[in-house]
Amino acid sequence: MNNNQTKIGVPMQRWVGFLVFLFPFLSLITPSGIGFSSLVFLLTALCVPRQAWAALAPHWRDIRWVVVAFGFNLLFALVCVLARPEARLEYLDNPSRMLFGLSAAALVVLARPPRATLWSGVVLGAACALPFVGYQRIVLGIDRPGGWLNAITFGDIALCLALVALAAAIDYRHSTRKAILPALGAVAGLAGTVMTGTRGGWIALALAAILFLTYAHLLRSRRVRLLLVGSFALFASTFFIPAAGVQARVGQGIDDVRTWLDGGSAFTNVGVRLELWKAAGYLIEERPLFGRDPEAVRAGLRQLASEGKIQDVILPAEHLHNDALQALATGGIFGLLAWIGILAMPFAFFARVLGREAQMDKPQFAPALAGMLVVLSYFSFGLTEVIFWSLKGSMFYTLMVFLLMGFCLNVKDGSDKPIGK
Numbered sequence: 001m002n003n004n005q006t007k008i009g010v011p012m013q014r015w016v017g018f019l020v021f022l023f024p025f026l027s028l029i030t031p032s033g034i035g036f037s038s039l040v041f042l043l044t045a046l047c048v049p050r051q052a053w054a055a056l057a058p059h060w061r062d063i064r065w066v067v068v069a070f071g072f073n074l075l076f077a078l079v080c081v082l083a084r085p086e087a088r089l090e091y092l093d094n095p096s097r098m099l100f101g102l103s104a105a106a107l108v109v110l111a112r113p114p115r116a117t118l119w120s121g122v123v124l125g126a127a128c129a130l131p132f133v134g135y136q137r138i139v140l141g142i143d144r145p146g147g148w149l150n151a152i153t154f155g156d157i158a159l160c161l162a163l164v165a166l167a168a169a170i171d172y173r174h175s176t177r178k179a180i181l182p183a184l185g186a187v188a189g190l191a192g193t194v195m196t197g198t199r200g201g202w203i204a205l206a207l208a209a210i211l212f213l214t215y216a217h218l219l220r221s222r223r224v225r226l227l228l229v230g231s232f233a234l235f236a237s238t239f240f241i242p243a244a245g246v247q248a249r250v251g252q253g254i255d256d257v258r259t260w261l262d263g264g265s266a267f268t269n270v271g272v273r274l275e276l277w278k279a280a281g282y283l284i285e286e287r288p289l290f291g292r293d294p295e296a297v298r299a300g301l302r303q304l305a306s307e308g309k310i311q312d313v314i315l316p317a318e319h320l321h322n323d324a325l326q327a328l329a330t331g332g333i334f335g336l337l338a339w340i341g342i343l344a345m346p347f348a349f350f351a352r353v354l355g356r357e358a359q360m361d362k363p364q365f366a367p368a369l370a371g372m373l374v375v376l377s378y379f380s381f382g383l384t385e386v387i388f389w390s391l392k393g394s395m396f397y398t399l400m401v402f403l404l405m406g407f408c409l410n411v412k413d414g415s416d417k418p419i420g421k
Contacts, residue, residue: 013112016110016111017111019037020113020118021121023037023041023400024121024122024125024400025128027125027129027157028125028129028158029129034392035392038100038101038104041103041104041399042100045107046103051110055110056106056110059109059409062352062409063105063349063409065348068341070398073342077094077095086293086295086296091294094394097391097395097398098395101395101402103402104406105406105409109410115407116171119171125161125185126161126185126188127185127188129192133196134195136195144197146196152196153393154196155193155197155198155201156377158192158193159189159190160400162187162192163208163370164400165185168182168366169224169227170369171366179227186231197249199249200384200385203383203384204380205232207379208377209232211376212228256269256270257270257274260274266314271313272321273322273384275310275314276301276321279304279310280325280328284328284329288333289333290332290334291329291332294330301314319386320386321384322386323381327339346375347376350371350405350408351372353368353371354372371404374397
């Protein structure tokens, strides 16, 4: 047991482990589980501020650019609020809570809960969410169910849980019985995203497949390889099952694009996005450096529609359905840099860890791979959605990234050995 554990006591260690489990478990089956978890992590860290900081301080060189990226994201939001008379203080909510998410990493390094607490929360979170959204789809007949969230956010988070479960399988590879757990989480998460009809995650799966292929030479476990191949094959097979709706969604998307290109109505899921991206080009061209307030962006859309440059069917949209374009339109080049930073810096952190621990037997391998998968997923989600628009979407990313960072930073001891051994 390390000195930090002795200082905080066994009850606090168990409490932190419970919080680590609770966050992914509650993410999809409660209306406010993600926000609740972020708040409790912060309050817990404030109960032991000196110990939390002392635990994280030795790792400053490893995490500094990640902290700088989240700090710049908040600083830029603050500048926008102060410099724009029409800006509202609520614009600081997301970026401030994202930075405070660092408390989750500090508590993991301080209390050193076993990685199994996170993996169990991920698996049970995905497994319990599936019947919830399945009931809405099959029994209630909701075409695009999303539980307590909207269908897109639910589907995206479900896919993230599935991919994290696949990475967790590395820690369970030595036990056939225990290996069932990540397999269950992966299948449940993939089935959940299929139930929602969300298409944005398909790109994430393609990027995840590329990442797994990149490190395929290190995945020397037959169980892990079978799980990976089986999971991706299972998802691909849903295209040939009409009841799954995947084939219909693909055909619908192709028809939407053709209609828009032929000059038809943009009043379709894909057509609205294409028209919004067209409008974003006009708005960004006018103010490329600093952008404009989100409300001013919507006013700009109305102006473009009145001039006949875009179709007015996009006016009810709350955002531009693309993270990069939204960042450029509302923050210009600096806004784009803020968005890139909160993705690129965590990805670079996990890539460095994976580079150093380029062996499957290393304890940081699974959390580092899971971290890269989460970042890649959010990048792909942002191609057709502003996933950071909602607090739930933002905080799921932030907490998952910081928790996985915390496990990567943990000093090797008995709890860091492969779980299945």
